[in-house]
Amino acid sequence: MLNFNFHTPTAVYFGKDTHLQVGKIISEYGYNKIMMQYGKQSIKKSGLYDQVIASLKEYNIQVIEMGGVEPNPKLQFVNQAIKVAREQKVQMILAVGGGSVIDSSKFTALGVKYDGNVWDFTCGKAVPQDALPVGCILTHSAAGSEMSNSAVLSDLTISKKKGCGSQFNRCKFAILNPELTYSVSKYQTACGVVDMMTHTMERYFTPQPPVEITDGIAESLLRTIISAGKIAIENPTDYEARATLMWASSLSHNNLTDCGRGGSLIVHQLEHAVSGEFDSVAHGAGLAVLYPAWAKYVYKANPKRFSRFFRNVFGITEQDDMIACEKGIKAMSEYFISLGMPSKLSDLGVPKEKAERLADLCTNGKTRILDSQMKLGFNECKEIFESCY
Amino acid sequence: MLNFNFHTPTAVYFGKDTHLQVGKIISEYGYNKIMMQYGKQSIKKSGLYDQVIASLKEYNIQVIEMGGVEPNPKLQFVNQAIKVAREQKVQMILAVGGGSVIDSSKFTALGVKYDGNVWDFTCGKAVPQDALPVGCILTHSAAGSEMSNSAVLSDLTISKKKGCGSQFNRCKFAILNPELTYSVSKYQTACGVVDMMTHTMERYFTPQPPVEITDGIAESLLRTIISAGKIAIENPTDYEARATLMWASSLSHNNLTDCGRGGSLIVHQLEHAVSGEFDSVAHGAGLAVLYPAWAKYVYKANPKRFSRFFRNVFGITEQDDMIACEKGIKAMSEYFISLGMPSKLSDLGVPKEKAERLADLCTNGKTRILDSQMKLGFNECKEIFESCY
Numbered sequence: 001m002l003n004f005n006f007h008t009p010t011a012v013y014f015g016k017d018t019h020l021q022v023g024k025i026i027s028e029y030g031y032n033k034i035m036m037q038y039g040k041q042s043i044k045k046s047g048l049y050d051q052v053i054a055s056l057k058e059y060n061i062q063v064i065e066m067g068g069v070e071p072n073p074k075l076q077f078v079n080q081a082i083k084v085a086r087e088q089k090v091q092m093i094l095a096v097g098g099g100s101v102i103d104s105s106k107f108t109a110l111g112v113k114y115d116g117n118v119w120d121f122t123c124g125k126a127v128p129q130d131a132l133p134v135g136c137i138l139t140h141s142a143a144g145s146e147m148s149n150s151a152v153l154s155d156l157t158i159s160k161k162k163g164c165g166s167q168f169n170r171c172k173f174a175i176l177n178p179e180l181t182y183s184v185s186k187y188q189t190a191c192g193v194v195d196m197m198t199h200t201m202e203r204y205f206t207p208q209p210p211v212e213i214t215d216g217i218a219e220s221l222l223r224t225i226i227s228a229g230k231i232a233i234e235n236p237t238d239y240e241a242r243a244t245l246m247w248a249s250s251l252s253h254n255n256l257t258d259c260g261r262g263g264s265l266i267v268h269q270l271e272h273a274v275s276g277e278f279d280s281v282a283h284g285a286g287l288a289v290l291y292p293a294w295a296k297y298v299y300k301a302n303p304k305r306f307s308r309f310f311r312n313v314f315g316i317t318e319q320d321d322m323i324a325c326e327k328g329i330k331a332m333s334e335y336f337i338s339l340g341m342p343s344k345l346s347d348l349g350v351p352k353e354k355a356e357r358l359a360d361l362c363t364n365g366k367t368r369i370l371d372s373q374m375k376l377g378f379n380e381c382k383e384i385f386e387s388c389y
Numbered sequence: 390m391l392n393f394n395f396h397t398p399t400a401v402y403f404g405k406d407t408h409l410q411v412g413k414i415i416s417e418y419g420y421n422k423i424m425m426q427y428g429k430q431s432i433k434k435s436g437l438y439d440q441v442i443a444s445l446k447e448y449n450i451q452v453i454e455m456g457g458v459e460p461n462p463k464l465q466f467v468n469q470a471i472k473v474a475r476e477q478k479v480q481m482i483l484a485v486g487g488g489s490v491i492d493s494s495k496f497t498a499l500g501v502k503y504d505g506n507v508w509d510f511t512c513g514k515a516v517p518q519d520a521l522p523v524g525c526i527l528t529h530s531a532a533g534s535e536m537s538n539s540a541v542l543s544d545l546t547i548s549k550k551k552g553c554g555s556q557f558n559r560c561k562f563a564i565l566n567p568e569l570t571y572s573v574s575k576y577q578t579a580c581g582v583v584d585m586m587t588h589t590m591e592r593y594f595t596p597q598p599p600v601e602i603t604d605g606i607a608e609s610l611l612r613t614i615i616s617a618g619k620i621a622i623e624n625p626t627d628y629e630a631r632a633t634l635m636w637a638s639s640l641s642h643n644n645l646t647d648c649g650r651g652g653s654l655i656v657h658q659l660e661h662a663v664s665g666e667f668d669s670v671a672h673g674a675g676l677a678v679l680y681p682a683w684a685k686y687v688y689k690a691n692p693k694r695f696s697r698f699f700r701n702v703f704g705i706t707e708q709d710d711m712i713a714c715e716k717g718i719k720a721m722s723e724y725f726i727s728l729g730m731p732s733k734l735s736d737l738g739v740p741k742e743k744a745e746r747l748a749d750l751c752t753n754g755k756t757r758i759l760d761s762q763m764k765l766g767f768n769e770c771k772e773i774f775e776s777c778y
Contacts, residue, residue, distance in 0.1 A: 001567075001632040003404025008397060014648070015392025178390075212616070213633050213640075216609035224602045243390040244602050247648065251602075256645075259403070259636065 001211050001260035008254045010147045011173040014247065016239075018177045019137045022052055022094070023059035025173055026135065031091040033062040037081065037105045038096045039069050043139065046183055052096055052137065064088045066108075069097065071282070072275055073104035075119055075155040082111035082118070085132070092172070095136040099143025099195075102136050106151035106169045109134045122153055122162035131168040137175045140184055141245040142192030142284060144199055144253025146174035154276055159361070161276030163268075176250065178242035186233050190339035191284025193229035193245065197222060198287045199252040203263035204309060205302075207372050211260035218257040219312040221248055226313070226335060233339055264372040267294045270381065273361035274350060281348050288341035289348065292333040293388045298374040299325040305373075345388040355385035390600050390649035397643045399536045400562040403636065405628075407566045408526045411441055411483070412448035414562055415524065420480040422451040426470065426494045427485045428458050432528065435572055441485055441526065453477045455497075458486065460671070461664055462493035464508055464544040471500035471507070474521070481561070484525040488532025488584075491525050495540035495558045498523045511542055511551035520557040526564045529573050530634040531581030531673060533588055533642025535563035543665055548750070550665030552657075565639065567631035575622050579728035580673025582618035582634065586611060587676045588641040592652035593698060594691075596761050600649035607646045608701040610637055615702070615724060622728055653761040656683045659770065662750035663739060670737050677730035678737065681722040682777045688714040690763040734777040744774035 095105035120126035228244035310328020359382035484494035617633035699717020748771035
């Protein structure tokens, strides 16, 4: 077991009606002027917006609104939010939405306390030293940003989607009411299931030796997600299934599933190239295509690990490791397809001739090697992308 | 799934040599005068004391020492520590030891900020409103106090051992180096295994409906502990086994295993009566006798739940629920015995005629009902105690 630090300070308020406490929670921290970020119209249509505003008003909390966060949050929006947050001297940022809104809020919070361009944090030019506090009311179970130390940002002017990991990215509090996800579409629900599964799977397949305690938790979490995912797609208002997915989303990305063996998030890097280049691609849908493709490309390097995984998570009973892997990859693909996810990049509008460009993006102009189970340079990444047709 | 709050803000530094960072960690919080609590001579014999003092000295941290914390920490010691901590105006308390040292430090930290008697916190007379920060270097995997919100305290003058749960009881940081547990005796290692297992098992058997995501994590954690426990007893310097137990001890009591269904710690209350009355009884050893006895007494009230548990945790393959429960309880007892644990209260020097007194203590003078799976009043508790012979 490798040495590790584990620090998940986010205060979680989980369950029915918890969002109605938001004013009380914020006032207990002593804040009375906040910025509230959200997406487009959905929180207004659902009535959530009115409930949040009413709760904040009850506790005399002044709200500066920044609506309009897009999926794959954009640097340009964040820069504008930073400007407003500084001018208005807000004390914290409340994200009301899914992973994109939370990530936009996290970058805004970092940016307010940083003199340079926040993009610097995504490319190693700077390391966060401070941030405004961020809290969230989650409306989509997927990214795990509510408890994670990470955030992603896109700059469309250079077709790049990049991430930043830092303890300053941990939300101060996260309000998780599963009922708020009842209205999430089947497609987006499925994207969320794939996203949270891959957060745990990517940590499972590190180049490091296995760690039984962490492996067991990861496998158990994945079995639970697989089962709840099916139910939530069939019956969007099944509380237990929605609650399971919401809590699983948090536990899949708060580092619980990498303790003692680290994580590499290789397929996320492949996918970030895709949704960085093709803004219309939903992150989870990209992962649903790329994860089985990656597994198919690399499992021969470690059939023992992959076959254990497929036996314990997908219930494969085959004794032969290689055959178990092949059956497992098929079972995983079929599960994703059963949720309504695509199985090819062409289904997502990504033309095959783009494989070279995508491989170039995720190896940073051919300079970077992605390392997990097998070292992947430009050529290997290109082959994986080409296999997705 | 019930609503729940989850807030585990403790910063964990896990792995080899992490205790050598203690001075650096404390100085980063800005503290330069601390109280250090520890037990008897073992940390001096092992060299840990010298290493900790050297690290603190390197960062110019002044240390007020309070050695001599006893197993089942005592109110009288804590009162003395509170007095010294106030006189010396220490900024935080560093616990170097196992659960008893950490609990003593937690009560000291609460007491410094409270005008009344800290015992008030154990009997509902007062609720913690503030505390000095506590950090720890753990030397025994068992109580889970390093990440938990709880602490126990004994007052021998009234033969009582009682607990207090509060967010103010969460350690600010926990330094977990599994190598520091190599020298823990086989008996104490076994006591620790039982203690951490029961932390998860007690949460598993709540009166609330099952929650699949939490059940799965709990079962996986228990399987891992059962396996690592055996290895650590056979080979005390097996790093992976010691590391597994250490991390499992933290995860078993930081609330991860009660999310969405709460916890009741019924058998802990039975055991606290025993070790409150008989100070020489090790908590884990008492639990090893009482947990199977409790399970035997109550399983018929919920054979579905108990049989699932024994199938998933102890590998019982029996199809009939009632028989599966009986086989499972036997397997659990045999596992504890295989670790060197007692199976009868007489093995612990507790005479059978004390059953009435013990039942009286844990039902608080016959006024309290312990509720999980089956309601236990004075008579039921007495019968459970009497069955342990």
